Amino acid sequence: MSIYEKFGVRTIINVSGASTRVGGALMVPEIVQAMVEAAQHSVSMTELQAAASRAIAKATSAEAGYVTAGASAGLSLGTAAILAGLDLGKMERLPDTAGMKNEFIISREHRSGYDHAIRLAGAKLVEVGMNELLADAGVRRTEAWEYEAAITDKTAGIAFAVTAGGVPPIEDVVRVAHRHGLPVLVDAAGQLPPIGNLRRFIEAGADLVAFSGGKAIRGPQSSGILCGRREYIASAALQNLDMDEFFDIWEPPEEFIPKSSIAGIPRHGIGRGFKVSKEEVVGLLTGLELFAQGKYAPDYRQMRRHLEYIADGLSGLPVEPRVITPEEGPPVMHLVLDTKALGRSAFQVSQEMKKGNPGIFVQERLLRQHTLIVNPLNLNDARAQALTHRVREVLTSR
Numbered sequence: 584m585s586i587y588e589k590f591g592v593r594t595i596i597n598v599s600g601a602s603t604r605v606g607g608a609l610m611v612p613e614i615v616q617a618m619v620e621a622a623q624h625s626v627s628m629t630e631l632q633a634a635a636s637r638a639i640a641k642a643t644s645a646e647a648g649y650v651t652a653g654a655s656a657g658l659s660l661g662t663a664a665i666l667a668g669l670d671l672g673k674m675e676r677l678p679d680t681a682g683m684k685n686e687f688i689i690s691r692e693h694r695s696g697y698d699h700a701i702r703l704a705g706a707k708l709v710e711v712g713m714n715e716l717l718a719d720a721g722v723r724r725t726e727a728w729e730y731e732a733a734i735t736d737k738t739a740g741i742a743f744a745v746t747a748g749g750v751p752p753i754e755d756v757v758r759v760a761h762r763h764g765l766p767v768l769v770d771a772a773g774q775l776p777p778i779g780n781l782r783r784f785i786e787a788g789a790d791l792v793a794f795s796g797g798k799a800i801r802g803p804q805s806s807g808i809l810c811g812r813r814e815y816i817a818s819a820a821l822q823n824l825d826m827d828e829f830f831d832i833w834e835p836p837e838e839f840i841p842k843s844s845i846a847g848i849p850r851h852g853i854g855r856g857f858k859v860s861k862e863e864v865v866g867l868l869t870g871l872e873l874f875a876q877g878k879y880a881p882d883y884r885q886m887r888r889h890l891e892y893i894a895d896g897l898s899g900l901p902v903e904p905r906v907i908t909p910e911e912g913p914p915v916m917h918l919v920l921d922t923k924a925l926g927r928s929a930f931q932v933s934q935e936m937k938k939g940n941p942g943i944f945v946q947e948r949l950l951r952q953h954t955l956i957v958n959p960l961n962l963n964d965a966r967a968q969a970l971t972h973r974v975r976e977v978l979t980s981r
């Protein structure tokens with residue numbers, strides 16, 4: 584009996600990718616093993632995060648880094664760090680930012696449900712740009728001067744979400760921000776691979792960058808990375824770690840938390856609820872090492888084989904499988920449904936697949952275009968076979 588059966592839950596085949604609602608990426612055995620070992624010894628969490636900082640700095644070219652409870656928590660901690668710096672009084676007050684510099688400028692095109700993470704720390708978002716393309720009312724997108732025009736004496740920083748084909752380039756936004764002494768906080772949660780993106784945004788001048796640990800890094804689903812300027816990472820740590828210590832005898836590694844720059848220890852900060860366990864820190868660091876060394880690259884070829892196997896298995900049905908292979912990173916497959924021949928919409932097909940045995944959860948972003956997306960991240964031979972069988976069943980049923 585599997586551990587999930589024991590608790591009365593069916594397992595499913597997740598081909599939607601690293602989506603949180605279906606459990607994210609499956610962890611690779613090396614990471615699971617590392618977490619099992621980590622669970623069997625005690626460590627000082629401050630010393631462990633200081634070591635994580637060194638490892639993340641090396642992988643990302645940032646000054647320092649921190650293991651967060653996901654990219655979303657990283658954005659909240661990063662915002663809190665920018666709002667409070669090393670000011671203990673401000674740390675104590677967050678998320679109340681009355682009277683403080685508390686505005687973050689953000690492009691309308693970068694807004695999403697995830698910017699709740701930024702507002703959570705007490706920041707107010709100030710939007711720039713227009714959605715003219717979506718409104719069918721123009722040809723231009725957000726431009727760098729619009730950020731500059733929105734800067735006031737209340738501006739605390741600029742929030743930037745990396746997107747495919749996004750404009751303006753991050754370098755232009757960094758230039759505007761730094762001209763006014765403002766930091767740039769970057770949401771790069773889903774921007775791995777390519778491996779080069781570990782360094783890309785820091786090298787472009789970003790002050791803080793958040794990545795997910797439970798997506799392409801294949802670490803614990805509730806882990807992430809915040810990397811960037813040393814002082815902000817120290818502030819994030821002070822607002823996240825358990826701070827119930829006596830200042831006089833407290834000895835954090837000075838290059839991680841500069842005790843000499845603060846007058847005392849803050850009480851539990853706004854980030855205390857985003858606790859990360861020692862097992863998660865070790866799991867994330869193990870995944871980061873594997874990912875950064877390119878150890879996942881051979882899996883991309885294996886993923887392609889799984890997708891081609893599924894495509895072959897669906898021949899003769901009212902569906903056109905299209906395998907798409909990027910230059911670097913995992914392939915995906917689009918299943919373009921002939922909804923007329925099927926007599927059902929892509930929404931209905933996807934819903935039927937979820938309900939069956941095994942339940943199959945595809946990526947649904949293109950359902951309106953009659954297309955199911957199959958992300959092979961979590962496939963193995965047995966799952967590819969079971970999926971092919973079940974999809975055939977659904978597409979041939981009446």
Ligand SMILES: *Cc1c(COP(=O)(O)O)cnc(C)c1O
Pocket residue numbers: 603652653654655656697744770772773794795796797806807
């Ligand atoms: C996944 C994602 C997040 C959240 O990341 P978690 O690690 O799940 O907290 C934030 N922003 C974007 C753009 C994402 O894709």
